[in-house]
Amino acid sequence: MPDPLHPFLPYGLDNLPALLRTPRDAPREALSAGLVAYLKRLGAPQASLEAAERLAHPNSRAMVSGQQAGLLTGPAYTFYKAHSALRLARAYSSEEQPVVPVFWVASQDHDTDEIRSVELLDFEERIHTLRLDLPPAHPAGRIPFTPYFAQVCNLLRPFAGYPEVRERICRAMLGNWSYSEVFARLMLEFLGPHGLVVFDPMAKELAPLFVPALEREIADPLASSEAINRTALEMKKAGLEPVLGRGEAATNLFLEGPDGIRRLLRFRNGHFEDGVGHYTSADLRALLAHDPTRLTPAAGLRPVLQDTVLPTVGFVVGPGELKYVAELGGVYALHGLQPPAVIRRMGLTILEPPVERILQKYGLEAWAFQADPEGSFKAALAQQEARVQAIRSHLKRIAAEFEQVQALLTDPTLTRPRHRAQVRIQHELERLERKILDNALRQENTVGAQFARLQRHLAPAGPQERVYPFLMYLLKHGERVLDKLLELPATGNHTLSLG
Numbered sequence: 001m002p003d004p005l006h007p008f009l010p011y012g013l014d015n016l017p018a019l020l021r022t023p024r025d026a027p028r029e030a031l032s033a034g035l036v037a038y039l040k041r042l043g044a045p046q047a048s049l050e051a052a053e054r055l056a057h058p059n060s061r062a063m064v065s066g067q068q069a070g071l072l073t074g075p076a077y078t079f080y081k082a083h084s085a086l087r088l089a090r091a092y093s094s095e096e097q098p099v100v101p102v103f104w105v106a107s108q109d110h111d112t113d114e115i116r117s118v119e120l121l122d123f124e125e126r127i128h129t130l131r132l133d134l135p136p137a138h139p140a141g142r143i144p145f146t147p148y149f150a151q152v153c154n155l156l157r158p159f160a161g162y163p164e165v166r167e168r169i170c171r172a173m174l175g176n177w178s179y180s181e182v183f184a185r186l187m188l189e190f191l192g193p194h195g196l197v198v199f200d201p202m203a204k205e206l207a208p209l210f211v212p213a214l215e216r217e218i219a220d221p222l223a224s225s226e227a228i229n230r231t232a233l234e235m236k237k238a239g240l241e242p243v244l245g246r247g248e249a250a251t252n253l254f255l256e257g258p259d260g261i262r263r264l265l266r267f268r269n270g271h272f273e274d275g276v277g278h279y280t281s282a283d284l285r286a287l288l289a290h291d292p293t294r295l296t297p298a299a300g301l302r303p304v305l306q307d308t309v310l311p312t313v314g315f316v317v318g319p320g321e322l323k324y325v326a327e328l329g330g331v332y333a334l335h336g337l338q339p340p341a342v343i344r345r346m347g348l349t350i351l352e353p354p355v356e357r358i359l360q361k362y363g364l365e366a367w368a369f370q371a372d373p374e375g376s377f378k379a380a381l382a383q384q385e386a387r388v389q390a391i392r393s394h395l396k397r398i399a400a401e402f403e404q405v406q407a408l409l410t411d412p413t414l415t416r417p418r419h420r421a422q423v424r425i426q427h428e429l430e431r432l433e434r435k436i437l438d439n440a441l442r443q444e445n446t447v448g449a450q451f452a453r454l455q456r457h458l459a460p461a462g463p464q465e466r467v468y469p470f471l472m473y474l475l476k477h478g479e480r481v482l483d484k485l486l487e488l489p490a491t492g493n494h495t496l497s498l499g
Contacts, residue, residue, distance in 0.1 A: 008235060008326035010339030013491070016092060019313050019341055020061060020099075026311035027209060032056035035197060038205040042185050048192035054098040055197075055311070061097065063089040064306060065316035065345065066104025066199075068111075069140040069183035071118040071132065072152065072169070072469045077318060077345065079470035079485065082191050084316045084345045087490035089195075092313070099313065100197055103187060104306060107141030107180035107202040108254070108296040110262040115140060115179070120472045122158050125456060130155045134179075137261045139296070141202035143179040159475035166475060186471070190482060199310070206309075207292040213308040213335060214253070214295055218284050220334075221251045221267040227330030228252075228300045235327070243323045244300050252301035252331075255279070255287075256294040264298065299324060304331045312340040319344060347493040348485065349464055350473055355457045356499050358450045366495050369454060370463045377451050473498075 011019060035052040054060055065081040067074060085101040093099035109115075112134040120128045132148050153170040160166070172185040184198040192198075201207060217224060225246035232242035246252070249266040255274050256262045263274040272279040288295055297305045303315065303325060317325060325342050332339045349366040351359070359366060362380040369376045460467045473481045477498050488494050 007238065008231065008240075008329070009322070009342055010325070010329065010332075011341040013314075013341060013343050016088075016314055016341050019338075020092060020097060022338065024061065024311045024313070024338075026309060028058065028060060028311065029056050030209060031309060034203075034205040034209060035199065038200065038203045039188070039197070041205070042181060042188060042198075044188045044198075045192040047195045048188055048197055051100050051195045051197045055100050057098050059097040060311055061092075061099045061313035062102045062310040063092070063099055063314045063316065064102045064104060064310060064312050064340075066106055066306075068106045068109050068115050069180040070115045070469070071130070072471050073183060073186050074115065074118075074469060075466045076348070076350070076468055076470040076473075077465045078187075079191070080348050080465065081316055081318070081345045082187065082196055083485055083488070084343065084490045085314075086191070086194055086196055086486070087488075088314055088316070088343065091490070101195060102197045102199050102310060103191075105180050105184050105187075105198055105200045106302075107178070107200045108139050108262070108302075110137045110139050110254075112136055112138060112140070112143070118155075118469060119460070119467060120155065120159070120475075121456060121460075121468060123161070123476065125453065126158075127456070127460075128155055128158060135260065137263075139180075139202065139256060139262055140183075141178050141180040141200065141293070142256070142260055145173065145177050145179050145182045146175075149173055156475060159472075161476055162474070162478045165471075165478065169471060169475075190471075190474070194486065201296075201305075202293045204293070209309045210305055211288050211292050213305050214288055214292070214297075215285060216335060217251070217253055217297075217301065218281050218288075221253070221265070221272065222249070223334055224252045224301055224304075224331045225250055227334060228327050231327045231330055242327055243320075244327045246300065252298040254296045254298060255284075256296065262296065300328065301331060303328060304335055304337065307332070307337055307340060308335055314341045314343050316343050316345050344491060346489060346491050347465060348488065349458065349493075349495045350481070351495055351497050351499070352457065352476075353499045355454060356497055358454055361450075364454075366458055367493055370459045373451075373455050373459045377454065381447065 032052055032055040035055065036049055039049055039052055055062065063085045065085040067078045067081060070078060073079065082101070082103050085103065089099040089101040116134045117129065117131040122128065130151060132151065134143060152173060156166045156169060168189055169186065172189045173182050177185065180200055180202065184200055187196065187198050199206065201210065228244050228246055232245050235242045249268045251265045251267050251272070253265045254262045255265050257274070257276055263276065265272045265274050265279075272281075272284065284295060306312065315325070322342065322344060329339060349370065351366060359369070362377065364376060364380050458464050470481075481496070481498065484496050488496070
């Protein structure tokens with residue numbers, strides 16, 4: 001089935017070879033030098049530093065992914081994005097044209113509700129939840145992590161199976177780091193040895209690289225918003241629902257105020273405003289010269305700004321991100337850029353031994369269960385529940401009996417009453433079947449407990465990969481989980497057995 005977004009999406013994975021042959025400008029030497037300095041400050045492993053150095057090559061390209069700076073690296077799909085970038089970079093890299101995996105840390109994002117909490121499931125099926133009291137509307141790159149260190153490290157105490165993993169996590173979090181720097185250090189701790197480069201746009205070593213692109217936005221502040229709205233209108237005409245849309249006078253820029261709060265800039269009557277103050281173009285250019293970290297892009301500009309600095313050949317995204325990237329073609333054109341290939345990240349469901357045994361018992365597939373936990377489990381249970389099978393046998397016999405009754409009814413006016421009687425009986429027996437299955441799931445017995453266990457592990461509040469952090473599995477099962485992940489393909493949905 002063709003993707004309805006296809007006319008609006010940039011290039012895909014099949015276009016990577018051609019894109020690699022297309023010249024791509026980027027400030028490679030300054031980029032590489034800034035990244036090396038930033039990574040050294042964070043204590044990155046040698047493999048990560050060497051990868052950053054390869055970006056200085058005149059033909060280098062970047063395979064980019066990224067995510068918000070979540071607590072304990074956030075949901076597991078953060079690691080899956082990084083793995084996709086690593087695997088794809090390795091597949092397309094060569095001595096003449098190195099492809100470097102880069103993970104963009106969304107340190108400018110100020111939605112602290114999305115990064116303040118984490119859930120961990122221990123071996124006793126207990127859920128441990130931590131929700132930090134982060135300042136609202138502050139970029140993650142400005143929030144000091146030190147006040148939260150003890151809370152987060154103590155959360156890991158029940159996970160004592162692999163103490164060396166816990167020690168590595170706590171060591172990475174220890175120090176005078178920002179929230180986003182702790183996220184970056186954790187990614188480097190486990191994926192840096194495999195050559196991952198992390199990129200924080202708020203880092204003092206990297207923020208100056210964005211000044212030219214930000215000055216272009218200041219010079220014509222509504223152009224990118226208008227480009228997004230034109231594409232959104234085209235998508236609506238094609239029967240699609242756009243996810244981006246810029247309101248009246250909204251630019252694609254945010255300004256971080258002296259109070260630390262990040263606010264959207266609007267442009268009216270020749271000046272900018274953020275609800276607190278008014279600014280001229282000269283004011284913003286002076287701010288960029290003094291502190292380029294305070295002027296940051298909205299979602300409708302962020303990937304484009306990323307690609308003004310990085311020689312991006314591929315952008316690894318999640319399913320939700322595909323929708324908004326499809327709206328950015330006009331913004332890329334404004335900045336004189338060709339969009340990169342947009343590649344959907346790999347998906348993964350991790351199967352711990354007890355969960356795998358339950359799935360096998362009922363003949364269930366993990367991804368199908370996550371898509372519809374109750375429906376898929378009931379369908380599997382129905383095949384094994386003797387009472388349900390008996391009801392279905394009765395239904396078949398009843399249908400056969402009614403066929404015989406129909407042969408006796410020579411008066412055509414009796415056909416509809418006969419049909420209503422059959423439907424009524426069939427409906428009641430099917431309702432009884434549903435009641436049996438509902439009751440089985442709610443009972444405090446083996447079946448009910450097994451359903452609840454599957455739900456806790458695979459679909460606690462949506463798919464597993466969107467709830468539990470990947471570090472949880474390292475804490476419970478050691479680094480073999482990471483080794484198994486790194487063996488998987490870069491794309492597609494997969495399961496990883498820990499049995």
